[in-house]
Ligand code: AMP
C-alpha cells in the first residue's frame with residue numbers, strides 16, 4: 001500500500017492535513033501519529049476491523065492489549081464501566097500527559113482492543129497534533145508505531161523505516177518530547193499498582209494517591225507461562241539487532257571496563273562526554289544524571305547502534321529513581337535482562 005506522509009507544522013495552517021488523517025481513521029484506516037511520549041499507530045478503538053489491522057501491521061501478539069487515547073476527560077465515561085475516585089485524582093494532576101490508567105472496561109470496547117481483558121487502558125495525550133486528530137475523529141487505539149519487538153519510534157523517519165508501505169499515512173510532527181512510552185498504572189485492583197514506569201514517576205503517583213505498589217514485571221523477567229498484569233511486559237522489547245549488556249558502575253570504572261574489551265563490533269552506549277575517553281565507537285544517550293535527556297534519546301540511540309553495525313553493546317546503567325526507572329526498565333528489556341555489576 002502507498003503510505004501518505006503529512007508534515008504538520010502548524011495546527012491551524014495544516015488543518016486540512018489533520019482532517020485528512022482523521023477521515024482515514026474514521027473510515028477504518030491506520031495512521032501513525034506523534035504524541036509527547038513516542039509515535040502511536042492509531043486506529044478507531046471502537047472498530048474491531050480497524051484495530052485488527054494494527055496487530056497485523058506491527059506483528060503484535062493478539063494477547064497484548066492497546067491503549068485507548070481520548071481528547072477530553074468526559075470521554076472516559078463512554079469507555080469505562082466504572083471510573084474510580086483515584087482516576088479522577090490522577091487525571092486532575094497528570095492529564096493531558098504521559099499517564100495511562102487501567103480501569104474496568106465498558107461495553108463499547110471491542111474484545112480485540114482490550115485483548116479479551118475485562119479492563120481497558122486509557123490515556124489523554126498532551127501533544128496538540130494527537131489531540132486535534134482525536135477531536136476530529138474518535139477515540140484511538142494506538143500502541144507504539146514500531147514493528148513489534150523493535151525500539152519504539154520517536155521520529156516520523158523511524159515510523160517510515162518500520163511501517164512505510166504497511167499503513168495508510170504517517171503524520172510527521174517532529175521529535176517526541178519524552179521519548180519513552182507512557183507510565184501505566186492499574187486502578188482495577190485492590191491497590192493502585194505501577195505496571196510500566198514512564199515520565200510520570202512512581203514518586204509523583206505516590207504523592208498523588210498515597211500507596212502505589214510496583215509490579216514485579218517492572219524490574220524482573222517473567223517466566224514464560226507466568227500470569228502477568230500487563231501482557232506487554234512479557235514480550236521481547238526495544239531490542240536492537242546487536243546484543244546489549246548493561247554495565248552498572250560509575251563513569252571511571254565503566255570506561256576502564258569498555259576500553260579493556262576486545263573483539264569485533266563492540267560499541268559503548270554512553271552518556272555525553274564519555275565517548276571522548278573511550279577507545280571503542282560510542283553512541284550517546286543523554287547526560288550523566290539527567291534521566292529526562294536519557295529517556296529522550298534512548299530509542300533513537302538503539303536504532304543508531306543497528307545502523308552503525310554494532311554487534312555487542314556495553315551500556316551505561318541509568319539511576320533507578322524518577323524517570324531513570326523508566327529508562328532502566330526499557331534498557332533491561334533491550335538487554336534481555338543481562339547486567340554486569342562492576
Ligand atoms: P504500547 O502501547 O505498545 O506501548 O503498549 C501498551 C502497554 O499497555 C502494554 O504493555 C500493554 O500490555 C499495556 N496494557 C494495555 N491495556 C492493558 C490492560 N487492560 N491491562 C493491563 N495492561 C494493559
Ligand code: MG
Nearest residue numbers: 143144152181
Ligand atoms: Mg510498544
